[in-house]
Amino acid sequence: MKRTIVFVCAMVASGSVFSEGKSHWGYSGHEGPNHWASLSADNFACSGKNQSPINLSGFIESELIPIAFNYSNGGYEILNNGHTVQVNYKKGSSIKIDGTTFNLLQFHFHAPSENHINGHSYPLEAHLVHADNNGNLAVVAVMFKEGAANKGLTKAWAMMPKYEGDKHLLSAMVPVDDILPKERDYYRFNGSLTTPPCSEGVRWLVMKQEVTASEEQINAFKHVLHEPNNRPLQAINARAILK
Numbered sequence: 149m150k151r152t153i154v155f156v157c158a159m160v161a162s163g164s165v166f167s168e169g170k171s172h173w174g175y176s177g178h179e180g181p182n183h184w185a186s187l188s189a190d191n192f193a194c195s196g197k198n199q200s201p202i203n204l205s206g207f208i209e210s211e212l213i214p215i216a217f218n219y220s221n222g223g224y225e226i227l228n229n230g231h232t233v234q235v236n237y238k239k240g241s242s243i244k245i246d247g248t249t250f251n252l253l254q255f256h257f258h259a260p261s262e263n264h265i266n267g268h269s270y271p272l273e274a275h276l277v278h279a280d281n282n283g284n285l286a287v288v289a290v291m292f293k294e295g296a297a298n299k300g301l302t303k304a305w306a307m308m309p310k311y312e313g314d315k316h317l318l319s320a321m322v323p324v325d326d327i328l329p330k331e332r333d334y335y336r337f338n339g340s341l342t343t344p345p346c347s348e349g350v351r352w353l354v355m356k357q358e359v360t361a362s363e364e365q366i367n368a369f370k371h372v373l374h375e376p377n378n379r380p381l382q383a384i385n386a387r388a389i390l391k
C-alpha cells in the first residue's frame with residue numbers, strides 16, 4: 149500500500165500523469181498557474197480581475213472593525229493533498245465579520261508566501277479557511293518569518309503526512325490560536341481562492357503581525373511538497389486594500 153502511494157507521488161511530482169479522480173494542476177510547466185484557466189472550463193475564474201494572491205501595498209486608511217474570533221481547540225486531522233499540507237478543524241470555531249459568522253473549516257500552508265506585504269515575501273504563509281452558511285468564504289492569512297519554533301506547527305508536523313494522499317489523526321489537537329499572532333490587526337481586500345477553480349468573492353483578512361517558525365519547521369513543509377506551492381502575484385486592478 150505504502151509503495152503504491154510513493155509511486156503515485158513520484159509520478160505527480162514529475163507532472164506526467166493525472167492523479168486519481170481530481171482535475172490535475174500544479175505550480176510549474178503545462179499545468180502551472182499560467183495555464184490554470186485553460187485546463188478546465190471550471191477554472192474560468194482564474195483569469196478574473198479580482199484574483200489572489202496580491203502584493204498588499206497602496207493601502208487605504210480605514211476604520212476596520214476588529215474581527216471577532218471565537219476559536220476553540222479543534223485541529224484534529226492532517227493531510228497531504230499533493231498541493232499543500234492541511235489541518236482539518238472540528239466544528240464550533242468561527243469568526244464574525246460584516247455581521248456574519250464564518251466557520252473555520254481548515255488551515256493549510258504555502259511556501260514561500262503567496263501574498264506579499266509592501267513587496268516583501270515571507271518563507272511561509274498560513275491560510276485559515278472559513279465559510280458562512282451560504283458558502284461565502286473568508287480567509288485569514290498569517291505570515292511566518294524564520295525564528296523561534298511555532299508550537300502549533302510542532303504539534304501538527306509531529307504527524308507530518310509525507311506523501312500525497314496521506315492523512316493522519318493528530319495525537320495532540322492543534323489549537324488554531326497557536327499559529328495566530330497576539331495582535332490581530334489586519335489588512336483587508338477582496339480576492340479569490342489561490343488554487344483552481346480560483347473562485348472570487350473571497351474576503352481576505354491578512355494579519356499585520358507576523359509569527360515565527362523555525363528553519364527546520366519551514367524546511368519540513370518544503371520537503372514534503374517537493375516544489376514551491378505559491379501562485380504568482382496577481383494584478384490588483386480596481387481593488388482597494390484597506391488597513
Ligand SMILES: [Zn+2]
Pocket residue numbers: 256257258275342
Ligand atoms: Zn491557501
